[in-house]
Amino acid sequence: xxxxxxxxxxxxxxxxxxxxxxxxxxxxxxxxxxxxxxxxxxxxxxxxxxxxxxxxxxxxxxxxxxxxxxxxxxxxxxxxxxxxxxxxxxxxxxxxxxxxxxxxxxxxxxxxxxxxxxxxxxxxxxxxxxxxxxxxxxxxxxxxxxxxxxxxxxxxxxxxxxxxxxxxxxxxxxxxxxxxxxxxxxxxxxxxxxxxxxxxxxxxxxxxxxxxxxxxxxxxxxxxxxxxxxxxxxxxx
Amino acid sequence: xxxxxxxxxxxxxxxxxxxxxxxxxxxxxxxxxxxxxxxxxxxxxxxxxxxxxxxxxxxxxxxxxxxxxxxxxxxxxxxxxxxxxxxxxxxxxxxxxxxxxxxxxxxxxxxxxxxxxxxxxxxxxxxxxxxxxxxxxxxxxxxxxxxxxxxxxxxxxxxxxxxxxxxxxxxxxxxxxxxxxxxxxxxxxxxxxxxxxx
Numbered sequence: 001x002x003x004x005x006x007x008x009x010x011x012x013x014x015x016x017x018x019x020x021x022x023x024x025x026x027x028x029x030x031x032x033x034x035x036x037x038x039x040x041x042x043x044x045x046x047x048x049x050x051x052x053x054x055x056x057x058x059x060x061x062x063x064x065x066x067x068x069x070x071x072x073x074x075x076x077x078x079x080x081x082x083x084x085x086x087x088x089x090x091x092x093x094x095x096x097x098x099x100x101x102x103x104x105x106x107x108x109x110x111x112x113x114x115x116x117x118x119x120x121x122x123x124x125x126x127x128x129x130x131x132x133x134x135x136x137x138x139x140x141x142x143x144x145x146x147x148x149x150x151x152x153x154x155x156x157x158x159x160x161x162x163x164x165x166x167x168x169x170x171x172x173x174x175x176x177x178x179x180x181x182x183x184x185x186x187x188x189x190x191x192x193x194x195x196x197x198x199x200x201x202x203x204x205x206x207x208x209x210x211x212x213x214x215x216x217x218x219x220x221x222x223x224x225x226x227x228x229x230x231x232x233x234x235x236x237x
Numbered sequence: 238x239x240x241x242x243x244x245x246x247x248x249x250x251x252x253x254x255x256x257x258x259x260x261x262x263x264x265x266x267x268x269x270x271x272x273x274x275x276x277x278x279x280x281x282x283x284x285x286x287x288x289x290x291x292x293x294x295x296x297x298x299x300x301x302x303x304x305x306x307x308x309x310x311x312x313x314x315x316x317x318x319x320x321x322x323x324x325x326x327x328x329x330x331x332x333x334x335x336x337x338x339x340x341x342x343x344x345x346x347x348x349x350x351x352x353x354x355x356x357x358x359x360x361x362x363x364x365x366x367x368x369x370x371x372x373x374x375x376x377x378x379x380x381x382x383x384x385x386x387x388x389x390x391x392x393x394x395x396x397x398x399x400x401x402x403x404x405x406x407x408x409x410x411x412x413x414x415x416x417x418x419x420x421x422x423x424x425x426x427x428x429x430x431x432x433x434x435x
Binding site: 097099100103105107108109110145146147148149159162163166170171172 | 313376377378380382384385388389427429430431432434435
């Protein structure tokens with residue numbers, strides 16, 4: 001029998017993301033990629049009208065100025081994986097907590113669906129399953145086997161594609177920078193999103209983390225998110 | 238309210254309350270200690286569509302588990318081999334030039350490979366896979382990955398028992414979460430919820 005290696009102390013990871021709004025074109029490729037990677041049911045029009053659409057990442061659009069000097073601003077919003085997360089402290093069953101890799105974790109089988117976390121999230125990143133998810137017959141076989149299909153009555157949200165993290169760090173392995181990316185980052189055609197290990201000072205995300213354009217959404221709340229945005233700067237401002 | 242009515246009602250309420258309490262207590266004890274229901278593979282192993290004896294293959298033929306369950310050390314699932322892979326060994330004519338020593342094996346394989354000639358075609362015409370009855374089953378919210386367990390040096394029998402001596406494969410360990418977590422604690426494996434639940 002091979003000697004068993006210590007795998008309890010995970011390799012030193014702190015996952016984070018930087019989104020460059022100067023590069024974001026609002027194309028929604030990240031939304032679609034997330035939808036198919038994470039077994040998110042299809043949102044039809046009525047789901048949006050009822051405010052029940054499930055999108056782990058969404059692109060918010062803001063109009064700035066008046067015609068003809070009008071600008072569209074895009075802001076992709078996903079779970080910010082706050083270090084000081086308002087959602088975690090209100091969960092009565094400890095279904096959401098912060099793990100050692102800086103991830104805000106949602107444990108589906110523990111969730112009882114009180115929706116406290118969703119109400120306490122300032123980013124509206126948490127989504128509740130009001131119905132049993134249904135897929136068209138043709139799409140049944142495209143479900144990702146690495147991701148649990150959530151049932152009715154539980155909360156879900158962006159996981160930073162933890163299934164990919166687990167696959168890459170299996171056995172306590174330290175991963176190289178850019179060895180893998182979450183589905184949204186992988187799909188981004190303009191390379192606006194950067195994901196990686198913030199504990200590695202040489203990683204791409206750590207470099208961008210210190211950018212002078214960097215800011216966090218709703219920073220005044222002190223949630224200390226693991227997602228930073230790089231401000232869009234207009235050439236002729 | 239008359240005194241006699243109270244004398245009847247109080248014992249009745251007491252009796253009902255005792256029954257309810259007993260039922261609740263039974264429910265909790267049963268849920269906590271009992272094995273999962275028989276549909277999950279406990280008790281007698283299910284009858285498989287092929288009378289495949291692990292005993293012969295492991296003990297007599299001396300095959301390693303990974304000879305057939307090929308991806309167990311590298312992937313999530315151990316996987317069951319294709320029928321064509323059975324034929325790779327059971328095609329005695331090709332290997333030894335002799336007829337098969339076991340007519341029962343030939344009869345079982347013949348259920349699936351009716352015309353071995355078609356396997357030799359290019360591209361081969363593959364037979365339908367065996368519709369095995371699943372014995373070990375974890376809930377959908379558990380992401381169990383075989384690879385790290387095998388890579389850490391645990392033999393398959395840690396969880397699956399002595400398959401080599403089972404005529405019909407059955408589940409021997411309850412494989413509930415406590416079972417997993419106890420073992421993870423004993424072996425300094427991660428116990429973060431997202432190790433398995435995501």
